[in-house]
Amino acid sequence: MTKSAPRGSKSPPISAFDAACRSLARRRLTEAEVRQRLEKKYQPSEIAEAVIKLKEYHFIDDDALIVDYIKDRLNLSPRSVRMMQYELLRRGIAQEHFQRIFEQEFPDHDEVEAARQALKSRLKRLQSAPPQSRRERALRFLHSRGFNFEVINQVWGEVIDGFNENDPDS
Secondary structure (H helix, E strand, O other): OOOOOOOOOEEEOOOHHHHHHHHHOOOOOHHHHHHHHHHHOHHHHHHHHHHHHHHOOOOOOHHHHHHHHHHHHHOOOOOHHOOOOOOOOHHHHHHHHHHHHHHHHHHOOHHHHHHHHHHHHOOOHOOOOHHHHHHHHHHHHHHHHHOOOHHHHHHHHHHHHHHHHHHHOO
């Protein structure tokens, strides 16, 4: 680790490229996020140069970020396509860009299966709750993950059938 210059001494200013690399070392960023961070301290021409260089070195690649983000979300914390699209929109990814990559990389995606996977993690907690509370909690949980009402109802119907088979008192 390099030491920073002592207070009061004049250190040479870091380039926009170096500043972007420091940000990217902490977290993977979209091109829009990099530009936004650099706009605070650098001129547009410096930012443009830095972004070109970052793309050249494959330090920023929005297409790969979208694919990896979707894979992580679907495997670790399933959400609806709409919710993932919204989350990436907040990070500067255009809806059309997201749709194009999603349709290209995940043509067989099943929203109902994603909702099932999301609810699977909650089933143990739901089993100990009273029947009406189960339904409310499950619907609220799936809704918070961005699933629409039709998908939620379909998945809940399957789950309630499973509860009824296992527990005739529910």
